[in-house]
Every structure is written in C-alpha cells, then in structure tokens.
Amino acid sequence: MNYELIKGRTPGFLFILVCLLASGCARGPYSFSKKIYRKQLKAEYKQLKRMDPPQLEDSLLTLPSNFIPTTNFNLRKPNFVVIHHTAQNSCEQTYRTFTLQRTQVSAHYVVCKDGTVTQMLHDQLRAWHGGRGKWGHVTDMNSVSIGIELDNNGYEPFSPLQINSLLVLLDSLKTKYRIPASNFIGHADMAPTRKQDPNAHFPWKTLASHGFGLWYDNLQDTVPSDFDPMTALRLIGYDLSDPHAAIKAFKLHFVQRDTSPALTAYDKRVLYSLVQEHFF
Ligand SMILES: [Zn+2]
Incomplete structure (x- = not known):
C-alpha cells in the first residue's frame, strides 16, 4: 500500500479508509452467511411461537391458560x-x-x-x-x-x-x-x-x-436354508420399497468389492452373519 498517497489526503478520507478496512477485516469471509444463520434462527423461533398445538403466544415464556408447563425438559x-x-x-x-x-x-x-x-x-x-x-x-x-x-x-x-x-x-x-x-x-x-x-x-x-x-466379527461359512435375506435387510434398517436399491446400498456398506443389485452367496453370508450377531 502507498502510504505517501494516503498521507497527502484529508483526515476525513483517512478515517473512512481505516473504517472500511477495519469493518472488512471484522466481517470475515462468511459474514453474510453468519447474518443469515442468525436471521434464520430467529425466524424458526418465531415459527415455533405460532405452532398449534402447543399455541405459544407472544414468546416462549408466555403460556396459554390451559398450558400446564412441566419443569422437566431440555433441548x-x-x-x-x-x-x-x-x-x-x-x-x-x-x-x-x-x-x-x-x-x-x-x-x-x-x-x-x-x-x-x-x-x-x-x-x-x-x-x-x-x-x-x-x-x-x-x-x-x-x-x-x-x-x-x-x-x-x-x-x-x-x-x-x-x-x-x-x-x-x-x-x-x-x-x-x-x-x-x-x-x-x-x-x-x-x-x-x-x-x-x-x-x-x-x-x-x-x-x-x-x-x-x-x-460382524465372524463370517459364517453357511447360511440356513430358511434364511430370508429381505427380512434381514429390513431388520438392519433398509427400506425395501425398491429391493434392488436396498441390496445395492447394503453391499456398498458391508461388501464394498461388488455393488451389483443381486445377492451372491458371499453377500448372503455377510448379511446372515450381521443379523446373527446383532439381531438374533
Ligand atoms: Zn449425501
């Protein structure tokens, strides 16, 4: 920066320049998103106040007459x-x-x-x-x-x-x-x-x-003949509305070397071992 140039200007110009530089530094790179973050938080609290039920009136601390506030809560x-x-x-x-x-x-x-x-x-x-x-x-x-x-x-x-x-x-x-x-x-x-x-x-x-x-700690060598892999997937948590997608997701997580939408004998052993150890 050319300080000689600044020296030649009026004190007013210097003041504005220093203010601009200072505010620029203080705001930081994400000042806009920080502002929006706070604004959004306030809007969410406002929304909470309008919720029905419970209908909170002017603020979270103002309670309707039929509201019996419990003393035991946190976020x-x-x-x-x-x-x-x-x-x-x-x-x-x-x-x-x-x-x-x-x-x-x-x-x-x-x-x-x-x-x-x-x-x-x-x-x-x-x-x-x-x-x-x-x-x-x-x-x-x-x-x-x-x-x-x-x-x-x-x-x-x-x-x-x-x-x-x-x-x-x-x-x-x-x-x-x-x-x-x-x-x-x-x-x-x-x-x-x-x-x-x-x-x-x-x-x-x-x-x-x-x-x-x-x-799983131990990969089972065999899978019982009555083992139902789709029930096992559901037990773990997978949504079966698209069975092929569920199988692919299971393999992406637990098999990884192959993510085709079909269960091989190896995949079934993995699945059986998992549910055997965690759900049976
Ligand atoms: Zn994601």
Whole structure:
C-alpha cells in the first residue's frame, strides 16, 4: 500500500479508509452467511411461537391458560449420525455450497482431507443433508440426525487424516448424545434409490471397530436354508420399497468389492452373519 498517497489526503478520507478496512477485516469471509444463520434462527423461533398445538403466544415464556408447563425438559438431542461424501472438489467449494441459500443443502460438520473439522450448524438444529429417505421406521432423518460431510469427489479413497478426525468427532458425538453404534449410517443406507455416498472406499469396518456402525466379527461359512435375506435387510434398517436399491446400498456398506443389485452367496453370508450377531 502507498502510504505517501494516503498521507497527502484529508483526515476525513483517512478515517473512512481505516473504517472500511477495519469493518472488512471484522466481517470475515462468511459474514453474510453468519447474518443469515442468525436471521434464520430467529425466524424458526418465531415459527415455533405460532405452532398449534402447543399455541405459544407472544414468546416462549408466555403460556396459554390451559398450558400446564412441566419443569422437566431440555433441548432435543440427535440420535443418529449420517455420513456423506461431498462429491465436490474442495472444502472451500462445500463451504460455499452450504452458505448459499439457493442450494437448500447443509450439514452440521465438514471434514476436510487434511483432518480439519468445520462445524456449520449447531447440533440441536435440523440440517438439510438427508432429504427423502427412510431408515427403520424413521422417515425424517434430518430431524433426528447429525449430518457429516467428508470432502471427497465421490470416487477417491478417504485420507487417514480425514478418517482420524472423523473418529474423534464421532466419539465426541456418541458420548455427548449417547448414540447407539447401530445408528451411525451412510447417506446411501437411508436413501438407497437416490444416493451412493459415502463411496465404496469408506472404511466402515474400521469405524465399526471403534463403535460406530455395525459389522460382524465372524463370517459364517453357511447360511440356513430358511434364511430370508429381505427380512434381514429390513431388520438392519433398509427400506425395501425398491429391493434392488436396498441390496445395492447394503453391499456398498458391508461388501464394498461388488455393488451389483443381486445377492451372491458371499453377500448372503455377510448379511446372515450381521443379523446373527446383532439381531438374533
Ligand atoms: Zn449425501
């Protein structure tokens, strides 16, 4: 910067310039999305006030006459974690996607290839990461889950630094919200007709060894003749409205080396071993 030039100007010009520089620095790169975040929070609270029932009047602290307030409550807690790959080329690109209102997508956390973890939404708020889908009897996964996006173009392996950071994050979420191991799933698991993430390189077995997601300890050599694989898939949580899609999603998670929409003898052994260990 040319200080001689500035020196020659009036004090008023200097003042404005300093103010502009200072406000520019203070606002930071995501100042607009921070502003929208706060605005959106206020709008959501406003919406809550209008809900019927319960019809809360002017504020959350004003109660209608027929409302007998309990003294025992706190904020709702997430009970699932849904893992995604971003299918984008960098964390910066993902931050941009999640801070533009027109995209209508978001997640609570983004984990970059170098292990950086960025939180983009408070855990108690509902991110728009799952979309249409079903897991077990839950038909609105966004309302009950934390969404975690892993920076990945959709085809590449996940870096050890990224997985290490993910494990630390999952550990903290699992402890904080008492999330059962079975409730750590992939986006493809809950939306098998639409999604294929995280991709087949994702180390589900490693995650399960740390207590996140299901796996099997012993691969059974044979499967009983009366074993019904579709019932087994439903037991795990898969939506069977499109059976081929459910099989593909199961294989993407638990078999990985082959994701064709048909169950081979090996796939059935994996499926049987899983349900044998966790559901029977
Ligand atoms: Zn996804």
